[in-house]
Amino acid sequence: MGHNNGTHHPSLAESVRGFFSPAGALAGAKGYESRSGQASMAEKVAEVIEAKRHLVVEAGTGTGKSLAYLVPAAYAAESGRKAIVSTYTIHLQEQLFGKDVPIVQSLVPFEFTAALLKGRQNYLCPHRLRKAQAQQGELFATGQAEQLKGLVEWAGRTRDGTLSDLDFSVDAAVWAQVCSEAFACTPRHCGGANGCFYQKARGAILDANVVIVNHALLFGLLAGMEQEEETPDEGYLFPNDFLILDEAHEVEDVAAKALGLEVRLGSLRFLLQRLVHPRTKKGV
Template identity: 40%
Template sequence: MGLSPADVLGPQGLIARHHAQYEFRPQQLAMADAVAAAIRERRHLVVEAGTGVGKSYGYLVPAILAIGERKSAGAADRLRILISTHTISLQEQLVDKDVPALRRIVPVDFSAVLAKGRGNYLSRRRLANAVQQAHRLWGQEELQELNVLQQWARQTSDGSLADLPRQPSPRLWEEVRSDSGNCMGQECPTYQTCFYYAARQKLKEADLLIVNHALVFSDLALRLQSEHASILPPVDVAVFDEAHTLENVACEHLGLAVSSTQVEYALNRLYQEHTRRGLLAESRFAEQQKYVAECRQQARRYFESLVQQAGLQGAARRVRSPLHVDPPLSSSLTAMAAQVRRVAKQIEEPALAQDYRAAADRCQELANQIEAWQQQKHDGFVYWMEQELGDKPRITLSAAPIEVSSVLATALFATMPTLVMTSATLAVGRQGSFEFFQSRVGCQRAQTLRVGSPFNYRRQARLV
């Protein structure tokens, strides 16, 4: 018979034996028992746990015990569990404090890995290209940063941004980070030493994956586009802490947003006339340089026209019907993409040609997004514009699904054996109903549990 949550969290449990000041919380144990049952019976669970319950131990302990039970049973396949948070602070608490503490106390051998988005990792190939094209891309300050990056790349063990002693400029990191749109896969000359693919392999071998909601829904959006594409490996159990944020995060990642600054950045990466830098800086690309200048002018006219047509005077305005701008910016960006692809065919070195193909793909992606927004191609979406004034004004074209429950019901809850959602604020009304939350996220069939705070507010709080 394996350990139970009470054997770890109870008044005479493992934690109490290790910590003389341990305070047993029956609410925490009730939550842990419910999570253990949900994992064992392969069903969904919604838990509201008040402040001070200790939610992280309430789901980590049963998760770790379930992993250990699967291993002790000699099962061929491991039980892989995903823990997702919304805030970085909670993620850091899990990785740096809670998981290491439980590893010391609970007699279960398990591996835990922090999953990061792809853009957090250095691409060795892109770094080499940035060095090779340094005279066309960078100024003096960026050249110094590039030199630091080269030295760091020889020493770092994981190649992630968090391992850098000093953060590089956003523009430089954008040029050297790992990017799904600029990846050669196994054909890449640095594939065997790729930091990102090494991190993915660790995820596949881990028992416990610690991620954030943004990465989970980025993965879900990618899977909806292609059944063969993914960021995260398949999991058996998913736990969402800070679950009250799920609907908003899902809307953000299942929606659409494209801005004037994104277009400007993509064009600047191709060529900046005042600095004479960019991928198309060589004199043999004079024709393409003219295309960049024309496309930049068209982009400015396009966004100015949209603002006028929509009557955008404040920070944001809803756009209830398609807007018509002639000629559309999407056509100019598509033509620009064709020009860059023509250049890519002239580059003999495959690793360098990939940078040009990726730049062309980015122009086409922006064209598709702008066209989808302008023509309001997605049914069931709400469309709006936002304007930010200042030294660098920005116009953002946004769209989001009016409701995400139907998508999550089929793409998330129907495919996951066990999904646990917890937060301090999920139930509403005097009766503490979870119906509103469940309807908004698309999880109609789930066990529910509400445990109050162990704090005695009359004795432990003061109004000032």
């Protein structure tokens, strides 16, 4: 691993190169093979994280790209940096959180934590569920009342209280009455994260080393911080964080919507400049 002379602390890129090397952790793991281009992408990612610069990579599916950015993100966590990984689809969010992150966690020689935050309406709101139960006679047709009963029972056993964990079908109209909604959310009244799936998930991203969000959420959070002037001095959402955007071809549209830009963003560079200093709009 680089020129180790006893006092030399390996750079992020060196640690990552070691991980993907023929004698490294990935090669030693059963069932995974390193794919061509993966190691060099990972090393590049590590370099730009360390140098606090930007990188755009075009990599198709099946190239092992998620490991190529999660491994550098994990090693960066070891040195106190926080990764925000953003995807366009819930499917990729879940794959990262449920499959790829645990693989990396099992292979690196240190511990790091990850948290997943989906869009608010994916979460069951226990407060609205209780309200809906109280009014069910008026609001729901017979079949829907059954679904509501099912949801009450499910609320006690679901892992994260989100739609994708539902193992029975619920009409969109029913879910719309019981999902978390900003306009109906009263965290103080509800006792914060106690028993609230959404608040719990929001709380978990504060402490996690690797945070997995989606583009809509990311730009919503950035826009919110811009308004409240809460932008940390060194970082996008959290002190010392960095962003990894997968499925980035959708970024412009999502960003334009969330940030309320009237003009179409002509280039990713412009967007990145805006992101670097969201408050002052000063680019690098």
